[in-house]
Structures are given as C-alpha cells and as structure tokens.
Amino acid sequence: MHELSIAESLIEMIEENALTHDFKKVIKITLEIGVLAGIEKSALLFCFDAAAKNSLAEGAELVIQDKLAKGICQHCHQPIITSSWYEPCRFCGQMRIKIIDGEQMIIKSLQVEN
Amino acid sequence: MCNICGCNKAEHAVETMHKHADHQHDPISEHQHIDCEQNSAAASVARLSGSRMLEIEQNLLAKNNYYAEQNRQKLQADDIFALNFISSPGSGKTTLLTEIINRLKKQHVIYVVEGDQQTAIDAARIRETGVKATQINTGKGCHLDAHMVGHAIDHLDMQKNAFLFIENVGNLICPAGFDLGEAHKIVILSVTEGEDKPLKYQEIFHAADLMIINKIDLLPYVNFNLKQCCEYAKQINPDIEIIQLSATSGENIAQFSNWLIANKAELQSGYCSNNKKDL
Ligand SMILES: Nc1nc2c(ncn2[C@@H]2O[C@H](COP(=O)(O)OP(=O)(O)OP(=O)(O)O)[C@@H](O)[C@H]2O)c(=O)[nH]1
Numbered sequence: 001m002h003e004l005s006i007a008e009s010l011i012e013m014i015e016e017n018a019l020t021h022d023f024k025k026v027i028k029i030t031l032e033i034g035v036l037a038g039i040e041k042s043a044l045l046f047c048f049d050a051a052a053k054n055s056l057a058e059g060a061e062l063v064i065q066d067k068l069a070k071g072i073c074q075h076c077h078q079p080i081i082t083s084s085w086y087e088p089c090r091f092c093g094q095m096r097i098k099i100i101d102g103e104q105m106i107i108k109s110l111q112v113e114n
Numbered sequence: 115m116c117n118i119c120g121c122n123k124a125e126h127a128v129e130t131m132h133k134h135a136d137h138q139h140d141p142i143s144e145h146q147h148i149d150c151e152q153n154s155a156a157a158s159v160a161r162l163s164g165s166r167m168l169e170i171e172q173n174l175l176a177k178n179n180y181y182a183e184q185n186r187q188k189l190q191a192d193d194i195f196a197l198n199f200i201s202s203p204g205s206g207k208t209t210l211l212t213e214i215i216n217r218l219k220k221q222h223v224i225y226v227v228e229g230d231q232q233t234a235i236d237a238a239r240i241r242e243t244g245v246k247a248t249q250i251n252t253g254k255g256c257h258l259d260a261h262m263v264g265h266a267i268d269h270l271d272m273q274k275n276a277f278l279f280i281e282n283v284g285n286l287i288c289p290a291g292f293d294l295g296e297a298h299k300i301v302i303l304s305v306t307e308g309e310d311k312p313l314k315y316q317e318i319f320h321a322a323d324l325m326i327i328n329k330i331d332l333l334p335y336v337n338f339n340l341k342q343c344c345e346y347a348k349q350i351n352p353d354i355e356i357i358q359l360s361a362t363s364g365e366n367i368a369q370f371s372n373w374l375i376a377n378k379a380e381l382q383s384g385y386c387s388n389n390k391k392d393l
C-alpha cells in the first residue's frame with residue numbers, strides 16, 4: 001500500500017503550496033499518473049480520503065488522469081503506445097521497447113480558495 | 115542533529131525511525147510552479163466562484179528523489195557501493211546477506227541497513243556476523259524511503275570504500291518506485307514462489323539490475339520452471355542479469371560474491387575516470 005505514502009506526500013506538498021501560494025482550502029486536485037507508475041487508482045482514491053482528514057484538502061475532489069505509456073521499439077525504431085512493460089512491438093513483433101513516458105506521478109493543478 | 119534534514123531528534127534512526135510531524139524540511143525548489151492564475155479561462159471562471167486554479171506540475175516523488183540523490187552523492191563521495199535488496203517476505207534476503215557477509219568480511223568493509231515493519235530481529239542476525247547494522251522499523255510503512263535511509267546512513271558513520279547492503283521491507287510491490295540512492299536494485303525470488311512472478315509484479319523486475327533466484331536446493335520438490343522464469347524476467351527487462359543460488363546450501367553463492375566485487379570495482383573505476391574528467 002505505497003498509495004498511502006503517495007497520498008501523504010500529496011497532502012504534504014499541498015500544504016507547502018498553501019504557504020507559497022497563500023490559500024486556505026483545496027477544492028479540486030488533478031493528478032496525472034502514468035500507467036507504468038505502479039499506482040492502483042482505487043487504492044490511491046481510498047488512501048487520499050484518509051490522508052486528507054483534518055488537512056486543508058479534506059473533502060477535495062481528486063481527479064486522476066491516466067497517461068498511457070510511450071516507447072520506442074529498439075528494433076524497428078517505431079514509436080509505440082503501450083500499457084505494460086512487455087508488450088511486443090505492434091510493427092515488428094520484437095519485445096525490446098524502450099519506455100520514454102508513462103511512469104510519471106504529477107500534481108497537475110490545484111483549485112484553491114483563500 | 116541530523117545532517118539530512120537538520121532535525122534535532124538525537125535518537126532517530128536508532129532502531130526506530132522518527133515521524134516528522136514536529137518538523138518540516140523542504141528541499142524542493144518552490145519555484146518550479148507555473149502560476150497561471152492570470153491567463154487561463156478556467157481560472158477566470160473559477161475566480162467568479164471565489165476559487166482559483168494553480169497549475170503546479172510537481173512530481174509526487176520529487177521529495178524522495180531529492181533525498182535519494184543526496185544519499186547517492188554522499189555514498190559516491192565515500193566510495194561506498196550500495197545495493198537495495200527487494201523481495202517478498204521470506205525469500206531469503208537476510209539469510210543470503212549473512213552468508214555473503216561471512217564470505218566477504220575478511221577482505222571488505224560491510225555495513226547493513228535492515229528494513230522491517232516491526233522488530234530488530236534481522237539487524238541482530240546481521241550483527242552476529244560481526245558487521246555493523248542498523249534497523250529501520252517502518253511501522254505501517256510498506257517500503258523504505260530515501261529519507262529514512264539517509265538517517266540510517268548517518269547513524270552508521272561509515273568508513274570509506276565499503277559495501278552497504280540495504281534490505282528493504284519484505285514486499286515485491288511497493289519498494290520498486292522508491293529510489294534510495296543505491297547503485298543497483300537486486301530482486302530476489304525464491305523457487306517456492308512460482309515462475310510467473312516477473313509477469314505479475316513487473317515494476318520491480320523492470321527496475322532491478324540483477325535477479326537472484328534463491329532456494330534452488332528446493333527445485334526437486336517444487337514445480338518451478340526455471341527457464342520460463344528467466345524468460346519472463348528478460349521480457350520485462352532485457353538487460354537484467356540472473357544468478358541462481360541457494361543461500362543455505364551455498365551453491366553458486368560464489369557467483370554472487372564475484373558479481374558484487376566486480377560491480378563495485380566497475381562503479382568505482384567509473385567515479386575515478388569521471389573525477390579525472392572534472393579536473
Ligand atoms: N531451503 C532453503 N531455505 C532458505 C534459503 N534461503 C533462506 N531460506 C529459509 O527461508 C526462510 C526465510 O529466510 P529469511 O532470510 O529470513 O528471509 P527474508 O527475505 O529476510 O525475510 P523477511 O525479512 O521477513 O522479508 C528461513 O527459514 C531461511 O532459512 C535457501 O536457499 N534454501
């Protein structure tokens with residue numbers, strides 16, 4: 001359940017942002033999470049509610065945007081969209097795909113109130 | 115005082131880790147954000163309702179990655195070769211570590227950080243070999259993070275040119291994404307767990323540089339397709355190296371100690387040539 005520690009660092013980072021951006025309450029949080037980031041969406045939503053209790057994000061809406069992974073086939077050099085580490089290349093059938101995007105966990109935006 | 119975060123807890127990293135409710139450290143630049151309050155249409159709509167939109171684009175792992183980089187720099191500066199051992203509970207991490215330590219300790223300086231949710235049993239097992247070990251208890255935490263390990267490193271007060279073995283909390287899933295500042299992640303899979311694990315828990319097999327298949331002394335008694343397991347691991351990570359051994363019978367352990375010595379030397383020669391380039 002590392003989703004719990006991810007949820008806790010989300011709250012910590014929101015609290016730091018509250019100091020730099022001077023807000024008192026968060027209405028909505030938008031995250032972008034790559035399909036290869038190793039995050040279970042439902043677990044993160046569940047942990048977020050627990051982590052947000054008594055914080056300025058309590059009751060906030062958490063929106064998680066999935067991001068498909070991108071890779072380059074190391075054999076035929078075609079760009080590939082994938083959702084796992086071991087799909088064969090759709091063009092040449094080889095397994096060697098270098099992932100270039102899809103492991104990220106990013107806070108995109110916060111909708112806040114003073 | 116701790117060098118990582120300046121916190122004043124004298125007792126931390128000593129068998130139990132402190133929680134940080136009492137102090138804050140914010141190493142991450144606060145200036146990565148792009149504040150789009152002025153321009154975006156969404157923001158103006160939001161402002162009508164009394165709220166505003168902040169586009170911040172911050173990496174949720176930034177803090178851990180920052181501490182990991184601090185650890186890595188410190189370890190490199192002291193010529194310490196650090197390895198992060200990850201496996202499910204009971205695959206034989208501590209058994210393998212004690213075996214390998216007994217083989218290497220005459221010629222090499224070795225330190226160990228033990229991660230478990232509870233108890234200091236594993237650190238005590240390591241100390242029986244005579245090397246210095248510190249236990250981190252994560253409580254409910256399911257993985258070590260770079261900040262805890264930074265404190266443990268401080269606590270160990272290591273001399274230069276050594277091995278640092280970090281035994282992560284027994285868990286094949288959660289530790290995968292948390293860089294600790296190690297040179298390599300090593301995943302251990304024992305033959306009683308089934309050959310399909312690389313496909314079921316892809317992240318860690320993708321992140322590791324070496325897979326150890328442990329408990330091969332049990333192969334005659336279990337249905338474990340060794341060849342299939344290696345193929346699955348190579349599908350997830352074509353560059354992964356594989357060593358099959360038995361920590362209890364000692365079979366092939368020499369292959370692993372050779373791997374350790376060779377990779378330490380390789381990393382250190384890499385630092386040397388980098389340093390020369392800088393000069
Ligand atoms: N037959 C056999 N048993 C082994 C081998 N390696 C470890 N074991 C046994 O497996 C059990 C668990 O070993 P540990 O070394 O405690 O495993 P661990 O991965 O450190 O466990 P946690 O720290 O609790 O996650 C012990 O009973 C060991 O004796 C092996 O190569 N062969």
Ligand SMILES: [Mg+2]
Pocket residue numbers: 207208209236281
């Ligand atoms: Mg152990």
Ligand SMILES: [Zn+2]
Pocket residue numbers: 073074075076077078089090091092093094
């Ligand atoms: Zn291809």
Ligand SMILES: [Zn+2]
Pocket residue numbers: 116119120121134
């Ligand atoms: Zn601290």
